[in-house]
Amino acid sequence: MNALSILRLGSVKDVARFKGHLRSLNLAIPCDDELLSAPDSPLRKTLTRGQIEIGNRIAVQPMEGWDGTADGSPTEATFRRWQRFGRSGAKLIWGGEAVAVSHEGRANPNQLLTAEHTTAPIARMRALLVAEHQKVTGSDAGLLIGLQLTHSGRFSRPNAHDRSEPRILYRHPLLDSRMHLPPDYPVLTDGEIGAIIEDFHRAAALAWKLGFDFVDIKHCHGYLGHEFLSAHVRSGNYGGSFENRTRFLREVVQGIRSVAPGLGIAVRLSAVDTVPFIPDPGRSSNRKPGPGIPVTGEELIPYRWGFGLNPLAPQEEDLTEPIQFLSLLEELEIRLVNLTAGSPYYNPHVQRPALYPPSDGYQPPEDPLIGVARQMEMTRKLKQRFPNLIIVGSAYSYLQDFLPHVAQAAIREGWVDMVGLGRMVLTYPELLWDASSGEPIQHKRICRTFSDCTTAPRNGLPSGCYPLDAYYRDSEAAQRLSVLKKR
């Protein structure tokens, strides 16, 4: 299948036809015919669980901009993005973006860093968001703002955008060769892991001082926290058994509770995964990658390098360990959970379904609606199993003009507690606020999943919506991106 055989949602004129299209694909995505306005809209209902109160059901997902300074401070572009997060009207800001706990753990040389010298500008970023939020919603009551703390592990690139400096937990037969790691490339020692855990404690103490409501201990997308969960082949204290693979989480939580006792703790989890995908070499040309195909092979079975997948059939999900992990979160009294899937590096169609691939990706191997349905269904199952957790769902942007109808139905039917918006926020932050206020939807501002916000950073440029946001469209970076895309 290539992109041409996928129906472009921008051409689907109304909800009835969209629902017909879902039926033709045999997808059980809930979708309401009519949008309700506040106070009746399910999207505008307050959520209360224990001590946590969130003023509506709209969440902004974390999204890095690759636009910080070399020493990890935000720039004007970062301030602008956080202001736009505030403009969304969302009462849950999940981390805003991944902020590294150490220089070595940065995913790119422009990622924000938690350090004494960045505290004042990070505080400003948060304050700008709150001020904008108050303008739109009239109040900051029920607004919860977190900071996503990360170490990029295997995907660290702290010093130059074209120089990968991976910190790995185990040798991965597919990703190591893709990254050209020599056979003697070192794995992190237990002692080095201990130092990283302390970095998380220090970073959380700073976040608390700055007034953030919670920190997210990131466990998704192939970064370090997520890699721990699949460290089956690692020996020592942090690999092998489920208990060992979750020791990192438990030690981070324990330390945070002692240095920042009032701070909330949350986890974003890639709950399911699959094997890495590559463009089909037989259907690729110099100018265009072929459709994605999974990397498989008899010698890889049982597959021992994944989490949330079936080791005997690693393209299939297996929720056994994700369920164990969510039970552990409950034991640790962590209530806020954000569910996502896969990784933007090795299976982007799973993580952020898109019609157009990023420059290091491949043509969609499936209708991207299947990717949306996969994440929604996985989230529904886990929500049913864990009614007391507050669960945020991901990967709604591909729904485009019908996102509000699906979001409203998903909340109303209890598939999820909060609808998290990623790429859509880059183009049209107010989409769900408008939709639940009875305002007309501005179709020209809808994200069409062109993936430039991923292609740009893959080529050392800041992330942003180059096609639809004039701030990026008219920038010098846009000219450079257009040259790069023509190569």
Ligand SMILES: Cc1cc2nc3c(=O)[nH]c(=O)nc-3n(C[C@H](O)[C@H](O)[C@H](O)COP(=O)(O)O)c2cc1C
């Ligand atoms: C430009 C960009 C940056 C992202 N940065 C982060 C990040 O810092 N942390 C994270 O957990 N997810 C990150 N994501 C993933 C999104 O949070 C989200 O899971 C994904 O885009 C799918 O949601 P969507 O369909 O609404 O875009 C990023 C996505 C994009 C497009």
Ligand code: SF4
């Ligand atoms: S570049 Fe803009 S339209 Fe394309 S995926 Fe990103 S946010 Fe959406």
